[in-house]
Amino acid sequence: MKKEIFALSVICLILIVFPVALFAYQAWRTNEPGIRTIDLVAHAPASGGWIPDTINVNVGERVRLRISASDVVHGFEIPALGIAVDEILPGHVEQVEFVAARAGRFAFACTRWCSVDHWRMRGVIQVIDPANPDQPPPLAALPLYQQMKIDIDAPHPAPNVPAARPAAARGARLDLAVPDDLRNQSPSDVFARLRGDPALKANSDTDLWDAVAFAWKSAAGDAAIAHGRALFARDCAACHGEGGKGNGTAGRNLPGLAAMQVSASLMSTVKRGPADFTDASKMLGASDVLLQGKILRGGMGTGMPEWRTLYTDQDMWDAIGFLRSFVFDYGFTK
C-alpha cells in the first residue's frame, strides 16, 4: 500500500503540482509590484491585429509591455513616447517599460511589414488622469493643408518639367539666391519665379532647376534626409517600392485599388496604385504642404495609411525631404 501511495503522489505531482508550478512561475516572472504589466500580442491584422488594441493606464503608472508575436515578424513603436522595438520574432517576447508621465492618447503601431493589412495594425494607449478622467485631449492644430485650404486630391501636374534630373551638387556651386519659404510652394512654382527673375536671365533652365534642387536639399538638411530615408525604407518602400516607383510588392493588391473611381472628366488618368515618386511632373508640381497633407490624411480607402497619429510634424518634413530625392539628384551613393 505504501508503494501505491508513493506512486500516486508522484503522479499527482506530475499531473497537478507540475502544471501549477509552471503557471505560478510565469505569474511570478511577469508580475512585479508597482508595475502594471500588460501582455500585448501581435497578430497579423487579418487574425486580430494587436490584442488588446486599446490600453488604458493611469497617469504616473509604470507600465511594462510584454510584447509577443503570434505568426510573423512584427515591430512595435509608440512614436509619441519614443519607444520602439525593431523586431518581435514569432514565439518570442520583448519587453518595454515606460512611465505614463502625461495624460493623452498615444498611438502605437507595428513597424515591420507583417501582411497585406500591415498598415491597419495600430492601437492606442490612453493615459487617464484619475483626477480628471473625462478631460478631453487638447485640440491639435489644423493641419497646414487645411489651414491653407489646399485640395490635396486635385491633380497637380507641374507646368515646367526639367529635361534631365536636377543635381543639387551643381546647384550648390551656382550659389543663386532662392526664396526662403519653400514649404508651401511647389518646386515648379519656385522654378517659375526664378525663371521670371531678370537677374537670372543668363542662367539656363538646367541651372535654375539645379538651384531648386539644392534649395530643397539644404532646406531639409542632411540629418533630416537621412532620417526620412530610414522612415521611407521602413514604412513606405513596401508599397511605393525601394526605388519609389510605386511598384512595391505590397502595393500590388491593396484593398481599395479596384474600387478607385477614375473620373472621366479629368484630363489626366489617375494611376491606380501607390504613387510613383519618380514621376517628375507630379512631384515637382506638389508643394511640401500638399505632400504632408497626403501623408497625414492617408488615401481614404485606397490602402494609403494615415500617418497623422504616428508621425510627428518633423517626421513628415523629414520624409518629404527624402522623397524629393527621387526626382532630384542628391548625390546618394547606392
Next chain:
Amino acid sequence: MTTSRIELTGIPIVKQLLVSRWLQWSLVAATLPFFVLAILTGLAGTPAGSRNFGIVFVWIVWWALLILVLVPLAGRFWCAVCPIPAPGEWLQRRALVQPREGGRLFTLGWKFPRRLSNLWLQNAAFIAVALFAKVILTTPFVSALALLLFVTIALVTSLLYERRIFCRYICPVGGFIGLYSQLAPAQVRVKDHALCATHHDKTCYTGNERGYGCPWLVFPAALDKNTYCGMCAECLKTCSLDNVALYARPFGADLLTNNGRRFDEAYRGLMMLAGAPLYTVVFMGPWAEIKQAAYAVGSPNWWGYALGLLALMLVIVPGIFFACAALARVIARVQTPARNFFIDYGYAALPLGLGAWAAFSLSFVLTNISYAWAVLSDPFGWGWNLFGTADWKWTPYLAGGHPILQIPILLVGLVASIAVALRTAREQHVSQRAALPIVAFAVTFTLGLVWLYV
C-alpha cells in the same frame, strides 16, 4: 519455427528489471511530464509552432525517436511507456504499481465487438490523422486537442472495456508500429512451448497476484510475432513457470513466420507504403498548392486533397500491389486466390515501408530538430530562458546532404523486401519468378522515393 535468438533475460540484471513492477510505472512517470507539458503548451503557449514545446517535442523529437530508434530496435516498446493509456489503465486497475488484493477492476469489462477486433479501426484512425496532419503538426492548439482526444478515448475505453482496448484496436500509431515491430531485433516469447501445454491456469493471460494478464489481449503462449505485443513484460511477471523471456534476434525474424498473416495487416502495410511518399510531397516538396490545400481544412481544395489522399492510400497503391500479386499468381500458375497472394506478399512491403518512413523522417528531423534547443528553454514561448538556449537559431543539419543517409536506408528496406518476396515464393512452393512482379513494384517504389529525395 525457431529462429536464432539470445535470451536477454538470462542476464540477471535484465531479468530483475523486467520482473520488477516498478519498471513500467517509472518509465511512464518519466514520459508523463513531457506529455503534460505538450498539452499545456499546446493549449496555453504561443501559436507559433516552431517555438512551442507541444509541436516540436511531439512531432519532431518524439516522432524521430519512435521511427528512427525505438521501432527499428525495440519494436513496439513505446507502447509500454506511452502516457496516453496510463490514466485509464491505472483507473481500471485501481492501482499504479502493485495489483490489488482481490483484483477487482474498475471497469464494465465489456468485450470489444468482434467485428471491430481487427486493424480496420486503426487504419481508419490513421487516415483521419493523415487528413488533418498538416493542421495538427503546425497548430499547437489543435495538436493539444488531438492528444487530449486520444487520452480521453483511452480513458473511456478503459472504463468500458477490458484491458487496453485503445492500444490494441484504436490507436493510429499502434497500427503501424505493430506491423513494423515485426522487423525489430527484439521479442518477448515463451521459452518452451511444451511447458505451456502442461500449464492449466495460463496466468500469462488471466493474471495473478504478481501481475496482470496481457493488456493487449495477446495469448503469450501462442505469441509468435511482435505485432500486438506491447513489451510491457506483464507476462514475464505472471508466468508461474517462469517460461517467458525477452530475446534478441535477427532483424525481421517475424517475417519468416507464415502463421497469422491477415488481410487487414497486409492492407495496412500498403497504406503505410503510400503514406511515405505522400507525406514527403506534402511536407517536404516544393509544391505549395498541395500544402495549402492540405492545410485549408474544409475548403474545396482540401476536399480535392482529401480525395487524392484517400485514393492514393486506399485504392491506388494497394490496387497496384494487388495487380502485381495477381501477376505473381499468374506466373505461379496455381489456383490459390489472388487475395492470398496479396496477403502473403504484403508482408514483403514492410521493410520497404519502414525504410521509406525512416528516410522521410530522417530528412524532416535533421532539418527541423534545431528548434528543440530553444524550445527547451522556453517551452511556452513566453519569454523564458531556463537553460540559456532560448535564442538559439534554427539550423538545418547536413543541409543538402540528407540523401547520403537516406539512400542506404531505402536500399536496406528494398533488399530486405526482395529477400522476403523471394522467400515467400519459395514457401508457397512456386517458382521464384512469381516474386518478380513484387520485386518490380519494390524497385519502382524505391526509384520514386529516390527521385523525391535526391
Next chain:
Amino acid sequence: MMMTWLDTRRQILIAATTLLLLGAAILVPLPIAAAAPQTHTIAINARTFAFEPATVSVQRGDTVKIHFESLDAEHGLYIDGYAVNIQAEPGRSADAAFIADQEGKFKFRCSVSCGALHPFMIGELSVEPDLPLARASAVTLIAAIGAVMFFWKD
C-alpha cells in the same frame, strides 16, 4: 538452412560483384561535357507560404544571381548546400550570388518564422546534370538486381 558450398560461393561472388558495381556507380566520374557557364539573374518572390518560382534550374558552373523580394511579410531564403541565407520583407529586398558548383537538387527554405506552414515553405534548386539522381538510381537498380540474384535459391 542447408547451403551447399557452391551456394555460398555463388552468394559471395554475387555480393562482391554487386558491391563493386555499387562502388563504381557512386565513384566513377562521368565525363559529361559541360556547356559554357552562363549567368542567371533570377527574381525569387516569397509569399506566405510559397516561393515563386518554386523551382529553379541551372547548369553546373553557372553563376546564379538571386534578387529576393517578399510579397507580404518577412521571409528568408536559405539554400541547402550553398552558403545562402538572406531575408527580405516588403520594401526591403535582398540579393545573393553564388556559383552552382555542385550538381543535384537542393531545397531552398524560408529561414524566418512566418506562420503555421513556415517549416514547409520549400522550393527546389536543380543544378543540371543531375548526376546524384542518376547515380542513386543506378545504385538502386544494381542493389535490386544483386539482391534478387543473391537471395535466389536454385
